[in-house]
Amino acid sequence: MSRLLKILAFLTIGSVVAFFPLRWLIERSSPPPDNLGMVDGRFAPCPDSPNCVSTQATTELHGIEPIAYDGDTSTAYAKILAILEADDSITVISQTSTYIHAEARSGLWKFIDDVEFQFNDAESIIQFRSASRLGYSDLDANRQRMENIRNAFMASP
Structure with a gap:
C-alpha cells in the first residue's frame, strides 16, 4: 500500500x-498579433482555423451577429467596459472612444484570445471580433464568450 x-x-x-x-x-x-485594430472600418479577417468569430465575417464558421443597442453610444460603451472589467479572465489593453481591445485568458492553461469591439454610432451596433492567438480549435470558446457578453449586455439596465 x-x-x-x-x-x-x-x-x-x-x-x-x-x-x-x-x-x-x-x-x-x-505575443499580440500585428493585425489588431481597425483598418478602413474593418477588423482583420478570421484565419481559416475555427478559433475566431467576427461580426464582419461572411462564413458560417466565423460569422456572428453584432450587438444592437438603443440610446447613445457612450452608454453602450460603458456597459461593455463594465462587463469586461467585471470578468477576472479579461484585461482591457487599449481603448479609444469607439474601440476596445482586451485579452481573455483561459482558465487552466492561460491561452490568450484577443477580443475587439468597435462602436458604430450611425447604425447603433457593436461590431466585435474574438480570436485565439495559438492553436487550431478553441472548442467554441470565442463564440461562447461573445454570446455571454451579448447576454450580459442585453440583461444590464
Missing part, C-alpha cells in the same frame, strides 16, 4: 512541476 501511495505522490508532484513551466511557456509564446 505504501508503494502505491509513493507512486501516486510522485505522479501528482510530477504533474504539478510539469504544469507550471508549460503554462509559463504558453503565456510567453503568444
Whole structure:
C-alpha cells in the first residue's frame, strides 16, 4: 500500500512541476498579433482555423451577429467596459472612444484570445471580433464568450 501511495505522490508532484513551466511557456509564446485594430472600418479577417468569430465575417464558421443597442453610444460603451472589467479572465489593453481591445485568458492553461469591439454610432451596433492567438480549435470558446457578453449586455439596465 505504501508503494502505491509513493507512486501516486510522485505522479501528482510530477504533474504539478510539469504544469507550471508549460503554462509559463504558453503565456510567453503568444505575443499580440500585428493585425489588431481597425483598418478602413474593418477588423482583420478570421484565419481559416475555427478559433475566431467576427461580426464582419461572411462564413458560417466565423460569422456572428453584432450587438444592437438603443440610446447613445457612450452608454453602450460603458456597459461593455463594465462587463469586461467585471470578468477576472479579461484585461482591457487599449481603448479609444469607439474601440476596445482586451485579452481573455483561459482558465487552466492561460491561452490568450484577443477580443475587439468597435462602436458604430450611425447604425447603433457593436461590431466585435474574438480570436485565439495559438492553436487550431478553441472548442467554441470565442463564440461562447461573445454570446455571454451579448447576454450580459442585453440583461444590464
